[in-house]
Amino acid sequence: MAVFFLVPTLVVAFGAFMGPQGLTTSNIRALAQPQIVSSLLHSVILAGVTAVIGAVFGSLLSYAVATSRRDGLVRRVFTTLCGVLAQFGGVALAFAFVATVGAQGLLTIWLQRMGMNISDSQWVYEWDKGLVVVYLYFQIPLMVLVFLPAIEGLRPEWREATQTLGGGSWRYWRHVAGPVLTPPFIGALLLLFANAFSAYATVAVLISQASPVLTLNIAGAMSSEVVLGQANVAKAMALAMVVVVALVMTLQALVERRTSKWLAS
């Protein structure tokens, strides 16, 4: 298995510094191209925005799931649906999105009948509008999957203890549940960021012309047969991506340590 995992990692790490004539930093310098810089920026913003929105709504939803009946059907259906959307989605999600709000989509037609026109502009295919919405379709479910165990780790005794000491709902959330849930919330947020940052399938199906995000740029450079040496620029971009993800995951690991203090299970 090492061949299929360690070798690719090494290829990326070293390939980023390889040119036609041995070692070079030109691939790294190529990262400064405006197109690449802007796509990196778009990726970071997109991942950040969808991580925050996804984390907020995902935690609300996971609280609703956590308070529902343990073996109830609603809970089973919802957690399964979240699993499917978060990990399986990809291509299917892009098609679902087109079928809903594309030019011929169901919602588009409904709104048209009511006199609203949402198909005029190409908002669906723009990175800061349509992509945010479609990313939420896998970000919110992932948040539910990751955050649910933390919420379930809240012991009923803590609420009872608060009440015994005369505290109400507000005090419980402000002084007990809030502080306990903050580290796992931040950890999940970081995970969501890494997830959106490295997402490829959905956006690849949705957008075929431009390369507004970094993953598309990498794919483009990789399969480019026009310009020689682009393959190594792809490796440099991949390396930049690993650096960002590694940074986020390290932070996440640090937060995780803090989480396990109270919610070890």
Place this chain on the structure above:
Amino acid sequence: MAGLVSTRDGRGRASLRRRRPRGGAVFRLVTFAIAGLFFGLPLVAMAEFTTRNGRGGRTLETWATLTNFSKMNESYPDLKNGIVVSLGLAAVAVSIMLVLLLPTMTWVRLRLPRLGKTVQFLCLLPLSIPAIVLVVGLVPVYAWVTYFLGESTIWLCFAYVVLILPFAYRALDAGLSAIDVKTLSEAARSLGASWFMVFRAIVVPNMGTAMLSAAFLSVALVLGEFTVANLLSRNNLQVAIFMVGKSNASMSIAAALSSLIFAFGVLFVMSFVGNGPMTRKRL
């Protein structure tokens, strides 16, 4: 509203009996309704889209083609091939994963507990490497694979084993932690069983649930994989759906919807097998 206010006043006995917050039922109902609408609408839209006949009416033609294997073979050979290849890949990748991972994890747990942390780190590492980065590095590796083994899509199974490793590891690890392997194996050893016998007669029968959930999760992941296959120019189910989408939107949306429903079915069954790692996953 009056009911809400009165329960809020009724502290004491009532609030001790139930751990849920007051007004929880309303909050839950509203949240589920909104979430159901948000996530349900696209699925309904997909079903609606695939039954249009182009003249404002309804037809089931797309679904008739999709469910008729020979007809699909005729009109969408790539889609049919993609389905066959993806199912094959799922079977092969899951087999390799189980054969490789289960003995290793058992062995490490029994004989080399010091290596436990290392194995865990290695198994979970692919989680933090984006698939697209893996692909960039896999290109030269697959150049060699093509050279030695040919360019059949089935060889993607090696890359897929790496992708499913973290998820399979978690499921199997939960299973191994649930049984006391050490005591059981010592008992078997003292009765004269070989290590192979311990594995075959003690570990495997006890790990049924964990193996099943690892396999289910892996199958769902492999069937949904797009990035690696697409960028290495191989055809699998998701790539085929993508390609069909360029010529026939209705067909591709029908195929996408069926693949979602299939994955939902697999994971839903899994949620009944044991407790399912989906809801208790820790990252």
